[in-house]
Structures are given as C-alpha cells and as structure tokens.
Amino acid sequence: MATVSLKTRVYKNRHAYYFILPTLLGMLLIHFVPMVQAVYMSFLGLNQNTIGLYLAAPFVGFEHYKDILFNPDSLIRISGLSEAARNTFIYTIVVTFGTIFVGLIVALMLNRKFKGVAVFRTLFILSWVVPQYVTGLLWNFMWQRDVGIVNYILVNVTGLLNEKPFWLIGPNTLWAIIIPTIWRGWPFNMIMLLAGLQNIPETYYDAAKIDGASTLQQFRYITWPLLKPVWAILIFFGLIFNVYSFNIVYMMFGLGAGYPGEWGDLLMTNIFRATFSAWRYGAGAAACVILMILMITIVLIWDRIFQDEITVQK
Amino acid sequence: MIEKNSKFIQVGLALAAFSMLSGSQAFAKRLDQAAAAPAAGSAKNVKVIRMWVMPNSPRPVKDLEKLLKGFEKTHPGIKVEVTSVDWGAALTKLTTAAISKQAPDIAQLGTTWVGVISATNALEDLTPRAKAMNASQIFLPASWSTAGLQGSNKVTSIPWFVDARALYFRTDVFRKLKLTKADVDDWAKFEATLKKIKDAKLVINGVEIEPLGVPGKNDWNVLHNVAPWIWASGGDFISPDLKTAAFTTPASKEGVKFFIGLAAKGYIPRSSLELNTAQVAAKFNEGDYAMYFDTPAQIKLLETPYEKGGAGGSLTAQNYDVALYPKGPKGRFTFFGGSNLAIFKSSKNKDEAWQVIQYLTSKEAQLSYAETTGFIPARKDCFEDPYFTKDPKRKIFTEAIKYGRTYPTISAWGPVEPILMRHIGIIWDNAAGVYGKYSPKIVDSQLEKTRKEVNTLLKDSR
Incomplete structure (x- = not known):
C-alpha cells in the first residue's frame, strides 16, 4: 500500500479535525492551563504567609514532593494522608466493582421481555439523578444511629442485628460512604451494560442452548466476554471518578468543616483540607500532581490490558 | 459498525464540547453583565x-x-x-x-x-x-x-x-429534679447535675431525657465547643508569645479530659457524638436533651413558630432557660x-x-x-x-460576653485550626468507644501529636 503523506491525511480528515477543534480548545483552557499552573504551584512555598504573592511565592523545588514521599513527619503526611490513601484505595475498588456488579445484575434482569419493563428501567435510574451532594446529606440522616432508617431496618424491622451500630463514627464510616456511592452510581453502569447486552445477537444464545450450555455457561462464554468493551470502559471511568471522589464525604461530615475521621477521609478531602483549610497550597498542589501521575500510570496499565477491546477496528 | 459508532461518538463529543463552550460564553457574558451592572442597571x-x-x-x-x-x-x-x-x-x-x-x-x-x-x-x-x-x-x-x-x-x-455561647436547659426537667441555675454554676455542680439527670431516667412526652447534647467530630464547631473548658482550667491553645503550642500543659489536658470525659461517663449520649450542632439543637428542641450549649440565635429559633421554620410552641420552647458556662478551676469562659x-x-x-x-x-x-x-x-x-x-434570656448572653474569649488573630491560626479539629475529632471518637473503652492515654497522645504539628507549623510560619 502506498504511503499517504501527513498533509494528505490531515486534509482528508479535515472535517473530523474541525469537530475536534472546540474540544481541543476547551481541554486546553479548562484542563491543560490550570494543570500546568498547579504543577508550577507545587514547586512554590505557597502558604498563608506567601499567598498574597501567589505565583511569585518563593521557589522551593522538589521540597513538597520530598515531604510527601519521604518525610513521615512532614505536616502534610501527619495530617492523615496515609489513612486517606488507604480509605481511597478500598473505596475506589469496592465502589468501582460494586457498581458494575449491581448494574450487571439489574441489566440482566431488565434484558428480558416482561410487562412493565420500561417503567422499571425508568424507576431504576432515579437514584442516579439525585445530585451527589444531596446523596451525602440524605444518607447522613439515614445512617444516624438512633433515628436513622438503616438501623431501624436492621434492628427493628428485620432483626438482623441486636444492637444499633454507629455508621458515622468509627470504622463503619467507610461503609457509610461506600454504600451511598454504589447506590447512586449503579444505574449508570446498568444503562451502559444493558445497551451492551442488547447488542449481543440472540442467535448466539440459541446456538449455545442447542449445544446444551447452562445459563451460567451462556453467561460465562457469551455474555461476559461480549460485554468486555463495556465493562472495560466502566472500570476505566469508575477508577478515575472514584479516586477523585469528594462531594459525598464533604456533605456527610460537617459540610467540609468537620473531620470525617480516620475511616471517612479520602485523598481528595484530605488534600482539600491541607490546601484550603490549612493554607498549604504548594504542598496540596504537589499531592495532586503525585496523584495525577499515579492515575496516569493506572490508565496506562488499563490501556495495556484492554487495548484490543477499545481500539477501533478498521 | 464499530467505525460508524465511533464517528457518532466523535460527533457527539464535538457537539458536547461546542455546547460547553457556548455555555461558558453565556456564563462569561452574564459575569460581564454583572460587572457592568452599575452602569446598565x-x-x-x-x-x-x-x-x-x-x-x-x-x-x-x-x-x-x-x-x-x-x-x-x-x-x-x-x-x-x-x-x-x-x-x-x-x-x-x-x-x-x-x-x-x-x-x-x-x-x-x-x-x-x-x-x-x-x-x-x-x-x-x-x-x-x-x-x-x-x-x-x-x-x-x-x-x-x-x-x-x-x-x-x-x-x-x-x-x-x-x-x-451559653447553656440552654430544660426548666421542666430542672423543676422535677429540684435543680436550679446554681446547680450548673461550676464544674463540680455541673457534673453532679448531669449525674442526677442521668440517674433519674426521666421520661417526658414519651422521650427519655439524656443529660447533655454535644456534637462530636462531624461538626463545624469542634474547636469552639472544647475551647471554653480549656480556658476555664487555665489552659490555652498557643503560648502567650505566640511561638509554641500550649495544649499539653496539665491545665489544657485537664480541660479537655473533663469535657470529653463527660461522654465517657455517659452524660453525653454516644448518639449525640455523630451529629452536628444543628442536629443537636433540633434534638434539644424535640425534647431529647436536658441541656446543650449554643449561641443566642437559638432563642430566635425557639421564638419562631413551626410554620416559619422555628421551634416555637414546642414543649422545649415553653420550658427552657439559659445559664452561663460552668465556672472552671481558673474562671468562667465562653468562646x-x-x-x-x-x-x-x-x-x-x-x-x-x-x-x-x-x-x-x-x-x-x-x-x-x-x-x-x-x-x-x-x-x-x-x-x-x-x-x-x-429579656432575661438575652440578658444572660450580655453577661456571657464578659467571659468571652477568642483565638489569637495570627496568620498561622488558619492552618492551626484544621490540625486541632482533626485531633480533637479523634479524641471524640475515643470517647464514643471507637477504639474500645475510653482511654485518657489516647487523649494525651493526640494532644502530644497536636503539639508537635502545631509547633512545626508555627516554626515554619516565622
């Protein structure tokens, strides 16, 4: 095949570039410029004494990075950064796979033909429509030990527990943020997976049935592999979205003024406090840059694993 | 098929970006209009x-x-x-x-x-x-x-x-137990009163009265709630020369341990420790607590009828009074x-x-x-x-301000506050039983950590 010059290829695809241009400009203005600024800020001694100088604050090089990575006694480290990292890890994994799991179960149920299926599809997406900050506020009431509906159901209605547990203090706090996030997030995954399920030809299942495949085998060898492009993308979105989760913790625990506790603090709430409440803007920016590099690495690993599934076949 | 879909996606993304940009242009226009309001409007x-x-x-x-x-x-x-x-x-x-x-x-x-x-x-x-x-x-x-x-x-x-801030208390509870304002005048009397209310297990309108409602760590007033007790025991947050932390002095520790210890002794119900100030106030208004501390804005709320968002007309609104903060070993203080x-x-x-x-x-x-x-x-x-x-209730607040004290207005105070909030939050969790039985040693270790962090910060700020 003859090699086509770059100029020809650009000209040939010019309409595509026209469409991409606004996105590119938007990305540059909204993402790239602030990102470059944040990276620059991470090299500055920007705190409550130098904030007036802003980008002219003293240059401190990699000091903040050294503090975060190698100095366990630094202010940013001792403000609970490691606990927040642990919580974020657990939270991200459980929420990402939890929302996919619940979404898949419901999508499989809704992929059948029965009366009222459209009504159920609409009803099931209601929790996704609730804004995140409202979810945080609502669940704060639901988790309350004495008057919350969760303990009422667990103890008074079902008798599953003998004593009402605390959800908003102690280790249960982590569940108090994980469960509402799954509750809010699964409908989106359900919609995506349902769309994927509807693209799988019925004939595959008919052939499998003739060959004597059980329902589980049909799921294992047809549904799951053919849904791979969907759940691969959902894992990608889920990991990024959940690592940067902020609203639910902010709203559930003192509207950002309180301390969510050793089991409720996430990286974003921790960095937010370090940056804006404690006025350590330089160190906060460095923590964000480290997290960004970590996330880029995760995205690259994801890309390696799922490259074949997401590449457009020509 | 996939290629066709990808084209749709590209078009969709381009349209989304376009609408985002046009949306931001509209927003920018509105901002400009707002800035130009003096001339135009x-x-x-x-x-x-x-x-x-x-x-x-x-x-x-x-x-x-x-x-x-x-x-x-x-x-x-x-x-x-x-x-x-x-x-x-x-x-x-x-x-x-x-x-x-x-x-x-x-x-x-x-x-x-x-x-x-x-x-x-x-x-x-x-x-x-x-x-x-x-x-x-x-x-x-x-x-x-x-x-x-x-x-x-x-x-x-x-x-x-x-x-x-001052102490709001239920007069009907006090009457039943033959208590008066004098019974909350100092720390010893205050604690004895809390014990009396707890032991009485009073039930009014079907609600068992808990002695004292206090928010724990999920609140914006974490520091303001503890501060009066630290000051009343002779302690402080920062040394007079503003160079070092002062939480680990015996006096400061005594104040923290007395106040937070009230939860460990059961006078502050554990369930109150997961609430914020507004929720504790609401529970006081609903008749759950015999006492709690708040600002004079609560009087306004108790005077405002239900239909206008207040708690006026409730049993609490008809049976409450206000008293000063209990006097500690080194005096009476309020934030x-x-x-x-x-x-x-x-x-x-x-x-x-x-x-x-x-x-x-x-x-x-x-x-x-x-x-x-x-x-x-x-x-x-x-x-x-x-x-x-x-107004006898508001008059109490005019007296309370004589005992008012605030934090030092130094530039480092901004970063100091979140450090204190975090460690006091952990101390509250200790009182709530998160780490097993309440341990005064955890209070000491958290205050020590606070001291170290604040000293580092104050040193950096110089």
Whole structure:
C-alpha cells in the first residue's frame, strides 16, 4: 500500500479535525492551563504567609514532593494522608466493582421481555439523578444511629442485628460512604451494560442452548466476554471518578468543616483540607500532581490490558 | 459498525464540547453583565457596592437588603448589592478573591479568619477611619481584639456582631429534679447535675431525657465547643508569645479530659457524638436533651413558630432557660465568635463602602440586625436597649460576653485550626468507644501529636 503523506491525511480528515477543534480548545483552557499552573504551584512555598504573592511565592523545588514521599513527619503526611490513601484505595475498588456488579445484575434482569419493563428501567435510574451532594446529606440522616432508617431496618424491622451500630463514627464510616456511592452510581453502569447486552445477537444464545450450555455457561462464554468493551470502559471511568471522589464525604461530615475521621477521609478531602483549610497550597498542589501521575500510570496499565477491546477496528 | 459508532461518538463529543463552550460564553457574558451592572442597571452616578455575607439568617440576602433600605434612602448615590456565600466555601472564595483582586468591596469575615486574610495584604487599612469613629471605645473589647492581625497595630476589619455561647436547659426537667441555675454554676455542680439527670431516667412526652447534647467530630464547631473548658482550667491553645503550642500543659489536658470525659461517663449520649450542632439543637428542641450549649440565635429559633421554620410552641420552647458556662478551676469562659466587616484594597469605592460599614455598625442597625438574626451586636451601647435588658434570656448572653474569649488573630491560626479539629475529632471518637473503652492515654497522645504539628507549623510560619 502506498504511503499517504501527513498533509494528505490531515486534509482528508479535515472535517473530523474541525469537530475536534472546540474540544481541543476547551481541554486546553479548562484542563491543560490550570494543570500546568498547579504543577508550577507545587514547586512554590505557597502558604498563608506567601499567598498574597501567589505565583511569585518563593521557589522551593522538589521540597513538597520530598515531604510527601519521604518525610513521615512532614505536616502534610501527619495530617492523615496515609489513612486517606488507604480509605481511597478500598473505596475506589469496592465502589468501582460494586457498581458494575449491581448494574450487571439489574441489566440482566431488565434484558428480558416482561410487562412493565420500561417503567422499571425508568424507576431504576432515579437514584442516579439525585445530585451527589444531596446523596451525602440524605444518607447522613439515614445512617444516624438512633433515628436513622438503616438501623431501624436492621434492628427493628428485620432483626438482623441486636444492637444499633454507629455508621458515622468509627470504622463503619467507610461503609457509610461506600454504600451511598454504589447506590447512586449503579444505574449508570446498568444503562451502559444493558445497551451492551442488547447488542449481543440472540442467535448466539440459541446456538449455545442447542449445544446444551447452562445459563451460567451462556453467561460465562457469551455474555461476559461480549460485554468486555463495556465493562472495560466502566472500570476505566469508575477508577478515575472514584479516586477523585469528594462531594459525598464533604456533605456527610460537617459540610467540609468537620473531620470525617480516620475511616471517612479520602485523598481528595484530605488534600482539600491541607490546601484550603490549612493554607498549604504548594504542598496540596504537589499531592495532586503525585496523584495525577499515579492515575496516569493506572490508565496506562488499563490501556495495556484492554487495548484490543477499545481500539477501533478498521 | 464499530467505525460508524465511533464517528457518532466523535460527533457527539464535538457537539458536547461546542455546547460547553457556548455555555461558558453565556456564563462569561452574564459575569460581564454583572460587572457592568452599575452602569446598565442603575441611575446615573449611583455607585454599586458589592458585599459578600454568609447566611446569618434564614433569608440572608433579603434580610440584609431590608436593613440596608434605610441606608439607601439617606444615601441615594449608593446601592448595595448583597451576595450570600456559604460558610463552608466562604474562606476559599475570599482567599481566591483576595489573590485574583476580583474581590467585593465589603466582605463579612469570621473573626477567626481576620488574621490569616489580613496577612494576605488584601484588606484596606482602616486604622485612621476607625480612630475617627473612636471604634476601640465603641465595640466590646473581646470583639475589638479581632479587628486586625495581632501585633500589626493595623485595623483591617470592624466588628459587626458576636456570638457568645451559653447553656440552654430544660426548666421542666430542672423543676422535677429540684435543680436550679446554681446547680450548673461550676464544674463540680455541673457534673453532679448531669449525674442526677442521668440517674433519674426521666421520661417526658414519651422521650427519655439524656443529660447533655454535644456534637462530636462531624461538626463545624469542634474547636469552639472544647475551647471554653480549656480556658476555664487555665489552659490555652498557643503560648502567650505566640511561638509554641500550649495544649499539653496539665491545665489544657485537664480541660479537655473533663469535657470529653463527660461522654465517657455517659452524660453525653454516644448518639449525640455523630451529629452536628444543628442536629443537636433540633434534638434539644424535640425534647431529647436536658441541656446543650449554643449561641443566642437559638432563642430566635425557639421564638419562631413551626410554620416559619422555628421551634416555637414546642414543649422545649415553653420550658427552657439559659445559664452561663460552668465556672472552671481558673474562671468562667465562653468562646466568643462572630463576624467583622472588611473593605478590600481592590475596591474602587472605599469611601462609599466605609459609609455602608458605618451604617451597619450604628446602634440602630446593630439592634435591628440582632432582632433579625438572633446574634449579639458588637457595640457596647446596644446592651442598654430594652431588647436586652428586659429579656432575661438575652440578658444572660450580655453577661456571657464578659467571659468571652477568642483565638489569637495570627496568620498561622488558619492552618492551626484544621490540625486541632482533626485531633480533637479523634479524641471524640475515643470517647464514643471507637477504639474500645475510653482511654485518657489516647487523649494525651493526640494532644502530644497536636503539639508537635502545631509547633512545626508555627516554626515554619516565622
């Protein structure tokens, strides 16, 4: 095949570039410029004494990075950064796979033909429509030990527990943020997976049935592999979205003024406090840059694993 | 098929980006219009003063605009444009405004923020203007002490209102147990009273009365709740020379352990420790607690009928009174919060902004705003008004302010607060039984950690 010059290829695809241009400009203005600024800020001694100088604050090089990575006694480290990292890890994994799991179960149920299926599809997406900050506020009431509906159901209605547990203090706090996030997030995954399920030809299942495949085998060898492009993308979105989760913790625990506790603090709430409440803007920016590099690495690993599934076949 | 889909996706993304851009253009246009409002929306020569306030009342903008109508009548050349900024976001917004020089003309500052925002050098020096109005003599001394960065000898804000705290208690509970105000006068009596209420296991209207409601760590007042007990035991947060932390002195420890120990002894129900101040107040109003600490704004709430969002007419509203904070071994103290008004250097209408501040800090405006919000005026002469002298509950607050104390207005206080909030939060969790049985050793270790962190911070700040 003859090699086509770059100029020809650009000209040939010019309409595509026209469409991409606004996105590119938007990305540059909204993402790239602030990102470059944040990276620059991470090299500055920007705190409550130098904030007036802003980008002219003293240059401190990699000091903040050294503090975060190698100095366990630094202010940013001792403000609970490691606990927040642990919580974020657990939270991200459980929420990402939890929302996919619940979404898949419901999508499989809704992929059948029965009366009222459209009504159920609409009803099931209601929790996704609730804004995140409202979810945080609502669940704060639901988790309350004495008057919350969760303990009422667990103890008074079902008798599953003998004593009402605390959800908003102690280790249960982590569940108090994980469960509402799954509750809010699964409908989106359900919609995506349902769309994927509807693209799988019925004939595959008919052939499998003739060959004597059980329902589980049909799921294992047809549904799951053919849904791979969907759940691969959902894992990608889920990991990024959940690592940067902020609203639910902010709203559930003192509207950002309180301390969510050793089991409720996430990286974003921790960095937010370090940056804006404690006025350590330089160190906060460095923590964000480290997290960004970590996330880029995760995205690259994801890309390696799922490259074949997401590449457009020509 | 896949290629076709990808084209759809590309078109979709391009359209989304386009709509986003056009949306942001519309937003930018609205911002421009807002900035151009003085010329476009008002009569010739009318100067618009932009003012940011926090939600001081249920209808913060309307209530303040109503108050400012009197000013605008006498000053036809000035129009005040009020914007309400949520407390949670206010400090960040003020900081951003200060740095970007896109600040309003006047801003409300929480008294504990004055130091750190003054240090940004974004606030107008009001010293000559304050001298001319004899401000140091007009305002409550504790409130005046928050008017500028400590040690700078500059006035960068003018006190607006204060919010000293006191003890709200149920008179019906006290009557049944033959208790009086004198029984909460000092720490020993207060604890004995709590024990008496706990042991009595009183049930009123089907609700078992718990002795004391206090929010734990999920709250914005974590520090303000503990501070009076630290001061009353002779302790403090920072040493008098402002160079080192002072939480680990025996006196400070005693204050923390006494107060938080009340939860470990069961006088503060554990369920209260997961709530915030508003939720504890609501439970007091619903009749769950015999006592709790709050600002005078709660009186306003208990006087406001249910249909208007208050708790007026409830059993608690008909059976409550207010007492001073119990006296500790080294005296009686209450946290003295509140807000000041500042003018930003970037303001182009400083004289007009000052006139607005002068109006808002006049006796009449202060009293009127106090009636609307429930807060206490910052001016001393307001307390001679019948609004305070003839109301026995409000009178308690005028007495409470004599015992008012606040944190040092230093630039480092901003970063110190989250450190304290975090460790005191862990101490509350200790009292709630998160780490097993309550351990005073955890209190000691957390205070020690706090000391180390704050000392590092203060050292860095020098």
